[in-house]
Amino acid sequence: MQEKKVTGYIKPFIPRMCGGFAVKLIGTLFDLGIPWVLSMIVDEVLPSGDFNLAITWGVIMVLFCIGAWIGNVTANRMASGVSKDITRRLRGDTFRKITTLSNRQVDKLTIPSLISRMTSDTYIIHQTCSMLQRMGIRAPIMLIGGIAITLTMDPVLTLIMMTMLPIAAVISFKVKNKGRSLFRRVQGASDDMLMTVRENVTGVRVIKALSKAEYERKRFDKVNTELMTKEKTAETFMAMVNPMMGAILNLGLVTVIAVGSWRVYNGDSEIGKIIAFMNYFTLIHQSLMAITRIFTSISRASASSGRIEEVLNSPEDLKMEMPGENEEEKVPSTAHIEFRNVSFKYEKSNFEMNNLNFAVNRGETLGIIGATGSGKSTIIQLLMRFYDVTDGEIFIDGKNIKYYEEAELKRKFGAAFQNDTIFKDTIRENIAFGRDNANIELATEIAQAKEFIEERGGLDTEVAIKGADLSGGQKQRLLISRAVAANPDILVLDDSSSALDYKTDSLMREKLRNHRADTTKVIVTQRVSSIKHAETIIVLENGQIIGIGNHDFLINNCEVYREIADSQMKL
Ligand SMILES: Nc1ncnc2c1ncn2[C@@H]1O[C@H](COP(=O)(O)OP(=O)(O)O)[C@@H](O)[C@H]1O
Ligand SMILES: [Mg+2]
Numbered sequence: 001m002q003e004k005k006v007t008g009y010i011k012p013f014i015p016r017m018c019g020g021f022a023v024k025l026i027g028t029l030f031d032l033g034i035p036w037v038l039s040m041i042v043d044e045v046l047p048s049g050d051f052n053l054a055i056t057w058g059v060i061m062v063l064f065c066i067g068a069w070i071g072n073v074t075a076n077r078m079a080s081g082v083s084k085d086i087t088r089r090l091r092g093d094t095f096r097k098i099t100t101l102s103n104r105q106v107d108k109l110t111i112p113s114l115i116s117r118m119t120s121d122t123y124i125i126h127q128t129c130s131m132l133q134r135m136g137i138r139a140p141i142m143l144i145g146g147i148a149i150t151l152t153m154d155p156v157l158t159l160i161m162m163t164m165l166p167i168a169a170v171i172s173f174k175v176k177n178k179g180r181s182l183f184r185r186v187q188g189a190s191d192d193m194l195m196t197v198r199e200n201v202t203g204v205r206v207i208k209a210l211s212k213a214e215y216e217r218k219r220f221d222k223v224n225t226e227l228m229t230k231e232k233t234a235e236t237f238m239a240m241v242n243p244m245m246g247a248i249l250n251l252g253l254v255t256v257i258a259v260g261s262w263r264v265y266n267g268d269s270e271i272g273k274i275i276a277f278m279n280y281f282t283l284i285h286q287s288l289m290a291i292t293r294i295f296t297s298i299s300r301a302s303a304s305s306g307r308i309e310e311v312l313n314s315p316e317d318l319k320m321e322m323p324g325e326n327e328e329e330k331v332p333s334t335a336h337i338e339f340r341n342v343s344f345k346y347e348k349s350n351f352e353m354n355n356l357n358f359a360v361n362r363g364e365t366l367g368i369i370g371a372t373g374s375g376k377s378t379i380i381q382l383l384m385r386f387y388d389v390t391d392g393e394i395f396i397d398g399k400n401i402k403y404y405e406e407a408e409l410k411r412k413f414g415a416a417f418q419n420d421t422i423f424k425d426t427i428r429e430n431i432a433f434g435r436d437n438a439n440i441e442l443a444t445e446i447a448q449a450k451e452f453i454e455e456r457g458g459l460d461t462e463v464a465i466k467g468a469d470l471s472g473g474q475k476q477r478l479l480i481s482r483a484v485a486a487n488p489d490i491l492v493l494d495d496s497s498s499a500l501d502y503k504t505d506s507l508m509r510e511k512l513r514n515h516r517a518d519t520t521k522v523i524v525t526q527r528v529s530s531i532k533h534a535e536t537i538i539v540l541e542n543g544q545i546i547g548i549g550n551h552d553f554l555i556n557n558c559e560v561y562r563e564i565a566d567s568q569m570k571l
Contacts, residue, residue: 004313005309006090028142035279080130109310260273318388341391346378363518368540372526414490424465532551
């Protein structure tokens with residue numbers, strides 16, 4: 001695959017940009033002409049006393065102003081059109097790419113960072129693009145043109161002006177650096193505050209339930225005060241900057257006037273020229289500032305481009321592979337699902353699973369039990385190939401899951417996860433999920449969801465965002481309905497009946513047995529009763545299988561399992 005570059009997104013727009021540059025150039029030339037016309041009027045036209053000549057030059061002056069205005073406005077509009085189109089394409093591609101990243105890649109890049117690459121980094125590129133088009137041509141032409149014109153008018157004054165400029169440039173550069181570090185601190189404090197707000201808003205129920213509100217309020221006050229203090233420091237500093245720059249500019253102007261009037265007095269220069277000089281001095285000063293801004297903007301944009309390119313060029317992960325040469329010599333897998341010597345490690349944690357072995361036949365049930373963090377969900381993620389194993393093989397229907405096409409593999413599964421999302425949509429659509437082979441009636445019957453759905457007004461009732469208007473048990477039953485609806489080969493229920501009472505749970509299992517006899521069920525749970533009848537049960541502890549067999553076998557042979565069963569018996 002060819003490496004993608006952010007600059008590659010700009011290339012197709014170069015002709016359009018050039019059009020904008022041409023218009024901008026015309027506008028800028030008019031701008032540059034205005035002080036010159038003014039000096040002509042003052043020095044040549046007015047002293048001549050020719051009224052018609054004065055009118056003509058007045059008209060010329062007006063035309064220059066209109067030309068400059070139209071040119072600049074048109075070019076700026078063209079520029080924002082181009083930047084908008086560039087950013088839209090870039091954002092679209094970045095978003096599409098993010099949706100294809102594997103879990104491992106997301107772990108590595110982290111979700112907050114992906115969000116900020118998608119939003120602020122693309123925004124910085126947008127801004128830089130439009131600034132480059134607005135100022136990239138204008139500022140250098142103003143600078144060079146201004147100096148050239150003033151040199152022809154009065155070389156001595158030009159030299160005086162040129163000695164002032166570097167001083168102004170150095171000061172403005174220093175000020176900008178200081179200001180940037182102050183604002184970066186403000187940005188950090190603002191991140192802290194956002195994080196606190198997000199935690200509080202999403203966790204508002206828990207916070208209220210545990211009466212932590214007062215504590216949280218204090219915590220918020222602290223980050224809020226922090227942010228305010230930093231903002232105040234930065235703004236106070238910045239408030240000094242503009243007057244200071246103004247003072248430097250004025251000092252320059254005063255020098256030009258002082259030296260200029262002395263030269264006029266001696267007959268070496270003219271009044272109109274001094275007036276023109278003052279205008280050019282301001283223009284040149286502005287373009288110098290603009291040029292430093294362009295450079296800082298480009299350096300920021302190049303950092304952002306790097307971050308976006310890292311996403312755009314993430315290699316395709318979890319590809320369908322072709323069987324190797326020595327594959328045939330291996331013992332074929334005859335079960336429906338088999339883990340053979342599987343090892344796995346996450347990118348960013350010490351958690352490890354080593355040498356997992358188990359097999360389940362078609363239509364059987366595999367129970368996975370173990371404490372929180374023991375690796376139950378990890379096994380599911382490996383089975384569904386959200387992550388690739390570090391070592392070993394996983395077979396489904398005798399074929400290594402790496403050799404399946406992604407869609408074919410995913411089609412085999414119906415899954416309900418711990419924190420699956422319920423969408424703001426009808427109950428029917430939440431279950432069908434766009435699949436036309438979904439049998440919704442049967443699914444809700446199996447999942448014991450029929451009753452409550454009828455109470456809420458039937459399948460076409462809408463549910464709130466994230467199912468906020470449903471109880472925990474109702475959400476779980478909806479998710480289970482979704483998982484069984486398309487009659488999958490393998491049904492995965494990851495801790496998805498924890499909020500159901502024992503009776504509902506057992507009714508559901510009975511329905512599954514009757515209506516989904518050919519489906520292989522993988523049931524993750526903390527409850528012995530949910531998997532008691534499973535043909536195979538795996539007991540997990542810290543990523544290791546410490547017991548495997550059916551209920552009776554484990555009761556007699558696995559101490560941990562017996563303890564779990566005993567403690568739940570007493571409930
Ligand atoms: N994406 C991830 N990156 C790093 N570590 C993870 C990730 N997901 C889970 N873990 C860690 O792996 C361990 C097992 O997690 P998990 O399989 O979800 O446990 P269980 O489902 O049994 O509660 C935990 O210690 C967890 O912190
Ligand atoms: Mg889990």
